[in-house]
Structure formats: C-alpha cells, structure tokens
Amino acid sequence: MAISRHKARLLLLGPAGLWYAALLVLPLAVVLVYSFGERAAAGGYAPAFTLAQYANLGSRWAAFKNTLVLAPAGTLAALLIAYPLAYFLAVRVNPKWRTALLVLVIVPFWTSILIRSYAWIYLLGGRGIPTLLADLGLGDWRLINTPFAVLVGIVYGYLPLMVFPVYVSLEKLDKRLLEAAADLGAPPWRSFLQVTLPLSLPGVATGSMLVFILLMGEYLIPQMLGGGKVFFVGNALVDLFLQSRNWAFGSAMSVTLVATMLVVVTLYMRFLKRIGAARDDIGVM
Amino acid sequence: MRIYATLVYLFLYLPIGIIALFSFSAGRSASQMQGVSVVWYGKALSNPFVIDALKTSASVALTSAVLASVFGTMAALALTGMKGRLRVLFDAMVYIAIMIPGIVIGIATLIALVTVFDSVNPWLEPLTGYRLSMGFASLTAAHVLFTMSLVIVIVRARIEAMDRSLIEASSDLGASPLATFWQVTLPLLFPAILAGFLLAFTFSFDDFIIAFFVAGSETTLPIYIFSSIRRGVTPEINAIGTMVMATSLLLLVLAQTMLRRAGTSKQ
Structure with missing residues (x-):
C-alpha cells in the first residue's frame, strides 16, 4: 500500500x-455571532455587537416558562407511566414474549411524530373523547388546545424513550438481592423501595434526561395539540425565524435554549455520577 | 400488572389504529366511519401535490441515507482504535449532532446557508447564470448530518463487537489489507450498515422540523401533511398518514432483522 x-x-x-x-x-458559530447582532430593517440580520437581544429575552418569558414547566411535567408523567411497564417487562413477563413486547414499545418512537400527534387531534378534538364524556353524562369538557392535551401528546410521543433505559437498569438487577431481602423478612413493598428502586435510578435518570432534552426543543406537539395557546420555545423560534424574521433575537433565544440544555445535562451527569450510574446505560435507540 | 401493561399498549396503539381505521372510511366525514373503501387512498395517490411531495421525500431520504451510510461507515472504520485529539473531536461532533435539538439544527443551517448564498450569489450569478438557494441539496445535507452520526454510532458498536481474529487470520493467510476489507470486514459489517441505512432513511422520510426550515421551495410529505392539517382534518390525510406509517414500519422491521443478524440487536 x-x-x-x-x-x-x-x-x-x-x-x-x-x-x-x-x-x-x-x-452553530453563525447562530452565536448573530445572537450579538441586530435585526435588519427588512428582516434578517444586521451586524452589531450588542447584548440587547439577550436583555430582551424577558419579552418571550412565557415560552420559556411553558417549556420549563411542561417539559419537566411531561418527563415526570412519562416516567410514572413508563416505570411500571418497564418493571413488568424486566421482572414479571414471560421471557418468551419479552423481546416482542419490547419491540412493540419502541416501534412507535420510530414512526412519524407528526402523524402520531395528529391522531390525538382526532381523539381530543370536539368529536372525540369530549363527545364520549358528554354522552356518558360526565359534563362538558374541552381538551384540545389545553396544556393537558400537550401533556398527553408528550407522554404519547416520548414514552418509548423512557421505558427503554428504565427497562435496561431493571433487567440488570441481581434478583438474588431481592431474595435476600425477602429472606431477611422485608415485605415486597419494602424490598422494592429499598432495593429495586435505588438500583434502577440510573435508568430513571438516563431516560428522564433523554426525554427532557428532546422536550426542550419540541415544536410539533405544542403546535398541533396546544393550538398556539400553549407556546414552547420551539414555537417562538419558528415564529421569530419564519414569520417576523428577527434572526438576531431568534439566535439569542436558540443560544439560550442550548445553554439551558447544557446546564441541565451537566447537572444530570453529576447526579448520575453521584449515584454511581454505569455509563453503558445510555443506549442509542 | 398485566392489565396495566395491556392498557399502556392500548394507549400506544389505539390512536394509530384509529387513523388507520378511518382511512378506510367511504364517507367524507373524518370522524365517523361510513362504510369501508379504499377511495381515499385513490384520492391521495391521484393528488399531484401528494405525489410531488412523496417523490421529494423519497429522493431526499434515499440520497441522504446513501451518503450517511457511506460517510458514516468510513468514519466509523477510521475511528476504530484511534486515539488522540482528533478522536476526541470527532466523538464530540457525533455527540453534539445527535443531542442538539432538530429545531436548532434547522435554524442554524438556514441562517448559515442563506448568509453564505447571499455573499456568493452576486459574483456566481453573472459568471455562471446560476444562483444557490435553499432546496433539495440543503435539505439532504442537513439530514446527512444527523443520520451520518447515527450510522457512526451503530457501525462502531458493531466493529467493537466484531471478532478480530477473523481479520488477523485473513492477513496471516497473506491477504492484502484491501482484500481483507472487501472479503472479511465489509461482509461482517454489512448488516449493521444496512440497518443504519434504513434508520437513516426512516428519519429523513419522517423529519418535519429540519425540513420546515431548510427545504426552501421544496415540499416534503411531512410538510404537506402539516399544512393540510392546518386546513382541516380529512380522510385523505388519514390515508396518507397510514401509508407513511406503514412505510416506516416496514423499514423498521427490516432494520431490526438486520441488527439481529448483526448480533448487536439489544435495542
């Protein structure tokens, strides 16, 4: 050769x-540079060096607030629903069915989030679940275009991503530890709280981090199920770049979004280290 | 416990199922089942806008998946056993490309390319009569960034799990490095590369948010669906949606089979 x-x-x-x-x-460098610039009169970017865009971030506080409330809330809701399922798959289910059931969890994640959110417009919209509830005499409900609808969409969209890491950490759990706990007289709830739960925390942390990061940049779910009323940072960004063409302000907002994510990831990594998480828990879906 | 699991699976599949069910409705109502027919599939497939969008999506997905698998595999091979600063740099790039939200990638690519095009076009256009603009190439390039990183991760995992003794045996028996590559390494890696290719295709075919920013005058299928939903829910969208889902499902099953064959299928 x-x-x-x-x-x-x-x-x-x-x-x-x-x-x-x-x-x-x-x-990414262009975004960083532009975030210190100004909006050109006709839209776009005008060179400058100013912190004005960052100082102005407060005017979009509502988007940050919604994101910082609904992203953790959605992560938590996904976790609460995912954990029992992951536990079932790792501990209870007949191993013969395990792989098939796992694949069934992961498949929706790889299909179009657009169409999956669209399905919920159907279900939560006027003639879906609200009609059903009214027919049952349970009163008049408006579900679509509410924070609740966005939460449902989030849980629906990201559940698979949460189930997987939790499953992996539960599956690795040494079953002899549970037997030991039982032999020593611990009731099942106690061995769950003192053995299973602490040992599955790395998976919980990994799953939560993955879901939270993706939610921070979410646009489609709030757009489709929040109807412009439940606004995320992502929705504000689309507005700033595609409608008002304020590139400098939009860039500052993007930089802030990524910076917030980095801070959260760093804090999480530290948390993971502290609870002695194995790095190999982080899988690629 | 079992009841709970059943409920979660219902939650995961019922909404998709309802879309698929309504797509076979014969009536105009998008929320009531009126007879069974494939009339909306016919409507969707004879709608020139849908066909155009489908062609765009398919060719972007195919081009970007080919580029991503080739470049990603090359990079994964080079990164194996590599140390030093360049390795750290590449690991960081792969990680950042996967972790940065799609919306930020879309925005960043848009403003960077528009800026570059705006400064290049004034002298390019008089010279060649051609001007650069956002469209097929920018969209494909943006998709390759993410999907190439995905291929690097998948193929590298396969390389690490591969039996080195086969490669050593091949060179011990006097095969040239190139012959070893074509006759031993590549066939062993092929299922992982193909799985990466299929996942890359699926990602590109389903992507909305990056395309929303960088597709320029092109309309991909997700962009078409998104703007149709804004105008109202119709059985035609259900039919298109069902076809898109079916395509992704098919590709996923193929990718899963490939990964299983590659023996790296834990996920």
Whole structure:
C-alpha cells in the first residue's frame, strides 16, 4: 500500500469531517455571532455587537416558562407511566414474549411524530373523547388546545424513550438481592423501595434526561395539540425565524435554549455520577 | 400488572389504529366511519401535490441515507482504535449532532446557508447564470448530518463487537489489507450498515422540523401533511398518514432483522 495508515484514516474521515465543519460547527458559530447582532430593517440580520437581544429575552418569558414547566411535567408523567411497564417487562413477563413486547414499545418512537400527534387531534378534538364524556353524562369538557392535551401528546410521543433505559437498569438487577431481602423478612413493598428502586435510578435518570432534552426543543406537539395557546420555545423560534424574521433575537433565544440544555445535562451527569450510574446505560435507540 | 401493561399498549396503539381505521372510511366525514373503501387512498395517490411531495421525500431520504451510510461507515472504520485529539473531536461532533435539538439544527443551517448564498450569489450569478438557494441539496445535507452520526454510532458498536481474529487470520493467510476489507470486514459489517441505512432513511422520510426550515421551495410529505392539517382534518390525510406509517414500519422491521443478524440487536 502506498499510503500510510495515518493518511488512510484522514481520507476516511474526510467527508464526515467536512460535514461536521460546514453543517454543524459553521452554522452553530453563525447562530452565536448573530445572537450579538441586530435585526435588519427588512428582516434578517444586521451586524452589531450588542447584548440587547439577550436583555430582551424577558419579552418571550412565557415560552420559556411553558417549556420549563411542561417539559419537566411531561418527563415526570412519562416516567410514572413508563416505570411500571418497564418493571413488568424486566421482572414479571414471560421471557418468551419479552423481546416482542419490547419491540412493540419502541416501534412507535420510530414512526412519524407528526402523524402520531395528529391522531390525538382526532381523539381530543370536539368529536372525540369530549363527545364520549358528554354522552356518558360526565359534563362538558374541552381538551384540545389545553396544556393537558400537550401533556398527553408528550407522554404519547416520548414514552418509548423512557421505558427503554428504565427497562435496561431493571433487567440488570441481581434478583438474588431481592431474595435476600425477602429472606431477611422485608415485605415486597419494602424490598422494592429499598432495593429495586435505588438500583434502577440510573435508568430513571438516563431516560428522564433523554426525554427532557428532546422536550426542550419540541415544536410539533405544542403546535398541533396546544393550538398556539400553549407556546414552547420551539414555537417562538419558528415564529421569530419564519414569520417576523428577527434572526438576531431568534439566535439569542436558540443560544439560550442550548445553554439551558447544557446546564441541565451537566447537572444530570453529576447526579448520575453521584449515584454511581454505569455509563453503558445510555443506549442509542 | 398485566392489565396495566395491556392498557399502556392500548394507549400506544389505539390512536394509530384509529387513523388507520378511518382511512378506510367511504364517507367524507373524518370522524365517523361510513362504510369501508379504499377511495381515499385513490384520492391521495391521484393528488399531484401528494405525489410531488412523496417523490421529494423519497429522493431526499434515499440520497441522504446513501451518503450517511457511506460517510458514516468510513468514519466509523477510521475511528476504530484511534486515539488522540482528533478522536476526541470527532466523538464530540457525533455527540453534539445527535443531542442538539432538530429545531436548532434547522435554524442554524438556514441562517448559515442563506448568509453564505447571499455573499456568493452576486459574483456566481453573472459568471455562471446560476444562483444557490435553499432546496433539495440543503435539505439532504442537513439530514446527512444527523443520520451520518447515527450510522457512526451503530457501525462502531458493531466493529467493537466484531471478532478480530477473523481479520488477523485473513492477513496471516497473506491477504492484502484491501482484500481483507472487501472479503472479511465489509461482509461482517454489512448488516449493521444496512440497518443504519434504513434508520437513516426512516428519519429523513419522517423529519418535519429540519425540513420546515431548510427545504426552501421544496415540499416534503411531512410538510404537506402539516399544512393540510392546518386546513382541516380529512380522510385523505388519514390515508396518507397510514401509508407513511406503514412505510416506516416496514423499514423498521427490516432494520431490526438486520441488527439481529448483526448480533448487536439489544435495542
């Protein structure tokens, strides 16, 4: 071979490196630079060096507030629903069916979130569940375009992502520990609280982090099920870039969003370390 | 416990099932089942806007999945056993590309490319009569960024789980590195690469948010569906949605089979 190992490596990395430079590093750098600029009179970007955009973030506080309330709330709701299912799959279910049931959980995650959210427009809309409730004499409910609808959409969309890491940590759990707890006279609820739950925390933390991060940048679910009334940062960003064309302010908002995510991830990583989580819990779906 | 699990599975599949069910309705009402027919599938497939959007989505997904699998596999091979700063840098890039929200990727790509195009076009256009604009290429390139990172992760996991002794045996028996690559390494990696390709295709085909920003004048199927939903819910969207879901499901089953064959199928 005429070329050295090192050169071959660089050649192989070439296209990927080019892609990361041109479509990841450059765009993110542009966003960072633009966030210190101003809005051009006709829309777009005008060069400047000012912190005005960041100072103005307060005017979009509602979007941040909604995101910072509904993203954790959605994460928690997904966790509460996912945990028992993950427990069932890891501990209770007949191993013969386990793989099939796991695949059934993960499949919806890889199909269009657009169409899955659309399904809930149907179910929560005027002629769906509200009609059913009214027919049953349970009163007049308006569900679509409420924070509740957005929460349902979130749980529906991200449940698979939560089930998986929790399942992995529960599945690894040494069953002899539970037997030991039982032998020592611990009732089932106690061995759950003092053995199972603490040992599954790494999976809980990983799943929560994944879901929370994705929710921070969510646009479709609040757009479709919140009807413009339940606004996330993502919705504000679409508005700023595609309607009012205020690139500088939108860039500042993007930078703030990513910075918030980084802070949360860092805090979470520290938390994971403290509870002695194994890094290999983080799987790719 | 079992009842609870059944309820969760119902929760996961009932909404999709309802869309699929209503897509076979014969009537105009999107919320009542009126007879059974495939009339809305016919309507959808004879709607030129739907066909155009489908063609765009399919060609973007195919192009980006091919590029992502080739470039991703190349990078995964190069990264194996590599140390030093370049390795750390690439790991960081892969991680960032996967973790940054799609909406931020879309925005960043949009403003960066528009800025570059605006500064290049004034001298490019008089010279060549051609001007750069957002469209097929920008959308494909943006999808490759994410899906290539996905392929790198999947293929690298396979390389790490691979039996090294086969490669050593091949070179011990006198095969050139290139022959070893074509006859041993690549066939062993192929199922993982194909799985990566299928996942990349599915991602690109289903993506809405990145395309929303960088598709320019192109309309992909998710963009078409999104703007149709804004105008109101119709059985035609149910039919299109059901077809899109069925396509993703088919590709997923294929990808899963490939991953299983590759022996890396834990997820």
